[in-house]
Amino acid sequence: MKSMVELKCDVLVIGGGAAGSRAAYEAKRRHPELNVTLVVAGKYGLSGSTNLIASESLGINAPFNYMGDGDSPEVYLQDMLETGGGLSDPVLCRVIAEEACARIEELMALGLQFDSRDGRPVQRKLSGCTKARSLTCGGSTGREIVAVLKKANAAIGVNVLENARILDLVQDDNGRVCGAVGLVGEEPLHVSAGAVVLATGGAGRAFRKNVNPPTVEGDGWAMAYRAGARLVNMEFFQIGPAVVKPRIKFIIHSHMWRLRPKLTNALGEEFLGRYCPTGVDVGEVVDAKAMSYPFSVRTIAMYLDIAIFKEILEGRGTPDDGIIFDVTHAGEEVLRVKAPITYEFLKNAGVDLARETIELGLVVQNFNGGVLIDADGFTGVEGLYAAGEVTGGVHGSDRPGGNNLIDTQVFGYRAGRKAAEAALCFKEKGTCRHAPKGLPVKIEGVSPQAGEEAILEKSAYLYYRELTVVRRAQGLKKVLEFIDAQKRQAQSQMLINRLLVGEILASAALAREESRGTHYREDFPATGSDWVKRLVVYRGPDGELVVKTEKL
Known part of the structure; x- marks a missing residue:
């Protein structure tokens, strides 16, 4: 049995993306005397979804009105509430609308440089936005944000622990979160802390097809749920078109769809027309996709995603679970002007879009739901805060493009500061027991045990097939039956977390x-006025999973 690595800190931040980096920075800046430790699953600056360069452009929203189109915090707020389908928390949305500019100005002061024209940042209009409010650093906006925060964290003395995966939280006898356990490399790890900030991202890697890096499997949700936190809007997450061959992680959106690509299945058939209702033009559907990257029932672009998904599932896709995407008719000059990052990225991967086709599939990208937080990132469990994609409440059934990144900065700022205050109070009063009676996982029971890798693979396939684009009661129950059969014998914390995440998602759906929004029930295709209420998932008094409807 391996010995356990023991660490102590005042504020523990779990996750090295934009939200975690901001939370650690603000916690240390708020109270420099505290020991703030940032735990990163891989190498800091490269780990986490924020750090992927996976699209033509990656935006972060703020109503600066640089383009002079009348944007303002109030217009921004209304866009969030409208796109959210009545399920976005108006209090949290107002916080973002009113604080976005300040948080971005702070990033710019740290050295972040956005795409500009004539010395002024350029703002672009993304899906779900009525105004041009998205700032970009090409396709590397998230990575650039983390880079400036990494440098700032080093300058003020934030401690960083790399290659560490946290799998569960530790609570004292009073239920206060006072640390976490997991792995650092292959060694078991226990970190004691005065307060914890979850910034672990979503769960894309729990699905067979995704555009997320390793370890983004929903561990944050699983450990928060067990600790007593509530989760909200878990049925809403984003799935969209991405390259499946060549085998790279790159999504296809905006300008690529305006080029009117030819879409064919493995049999060489153009198939989209078979899925468009009478009166809906194929060309209009493709055009709509340019302003609606993720699958959503809000626009007619939904028919394109449904078409691709069904062609693949019904056996007419390629061996790599894709369809053929052809823009060779556009020519090299147009591609270099309209989609330069996409063109160069794929060319470096060995495909010249001006002369060759690629294969496109549907992948899980981003989650709208998560741990329910208040305006300060507090989860309702003493000692536990959260920020970024792991959280829920900010986004409803859908969200404006560019809102995920600003969410990391606004609530990373707030959660970090409040966690530092809580840790300082804990340190001064010493009223809670810092050392728990026992750790929640066995040292030898963290990594997958014999035979569990096959179960993880099967769950990834099943979750993708039944929980993504097209959902039906029969398929959702199949997921729950699979989980019920496997969880009784699951031994490792990784598998336990994976099954719990699937149970939460399937139960909500x-x-x-x-x-x-992003939730499509083929057996309930209408949007109901009596469903303008959110679903909250939590652990019941007897350990059972409870799903409760709640009016905002």
Whole structure:
């Protein structure tokens, strides 16, 4: 049995993306005397979804009105509430609308440089936005944000622990979160802390097809749920088109769809027309996709995603689970002007889009739901705060493009500061027991045990097939039956977390008997006025999973 690595800190921040980096920076800046430790699953600056360069452009929203189109915090707020389908928390949305500019100005003061024209940042209009409010650093906006925060964290003395995966939280006898356990490299790890900030991202890697880096499997949700936190809007997450061959992680959106690509299945058939209702033009559907990257029932672009998904599942896709995407008719000059990052990225991967086709599939990208937080990132469990994609409440059934990144900065700022205050109070009063009676996982039971890798693979396939684009009661129940059969014998914390995440997602999707935003129930295709309420998932008094409807 391996010995355990023991660490102590005042504030523990779990996750090295934009949200975690900001939370650690603000915690240390708020109270420089505290020991703030940032735990990163891989190498800091490269780990986490924020650090992927996976699209033509990656935006962060703020209503600066640089383009002079009348944007303002109030217009921004209304866009969030409208796109959210009535399920976005207006209090949290107002916080973002009113604080976005200040948080970005702070990043710029740290050295972040956005794409500009004539010395002024350029703002672009993304899906779900009525105004041009998205700032970009090409396709590397998230990575650039983390880079400036990494440098700032080093300058003020934030400690960083790399290659460490946290799998569960530790609570004292009073229920206060006072640390976490997991692995650092292959060694078991226990970190004691006065307060914890979860910034672990979503769960894309729990699905067979995704555009997320390793370890982004929903561990944050699983450990928060067990600790007593509530989760909200878990049925809403984003799936969209991405390259599956060549085998790179790169999504296809905006300008590529305006080029009117030819889409064919493995049999060489153009198939989109078979899925468009009478009166809906194929060309209009493709054009709509340019302003609606993720699958959503809000626009007619939904028919394109459904078409691709069904062609693949019904056996007419390629061996790599894709369809053929052809823009060779556009020519090299147009591609270099309209989609330069996409063109160069794929050319470096061995495909010249001006002369060759690629294969496109649908991948899980981003989650709208998560741990329910208040305006300060507090989860309702003493000692536990959260920020970024792991959280829920800010985004409803859908969200404006560019909102995920600003969410990391606004609530990373707030959660970090409040966690530092809580840790300082804990340090001064010493009223809670810092050392728990026992750790929640066995040292030898963290990594997958014999035979569990096959179960993880099967879950990834099943979750992708039944929990993504097209959902039906039969398929959702199949997921829950699989989980029920496996969880009784699951031994490792990794598998336990994976099964719990699937149970949470499937239970929420099964409970919402309508279609709204990114949640499409083929057996309940209408959007119901009586469903303008959110679903909250939590652990019941006897350990059972509870799904409860709640009016905002």
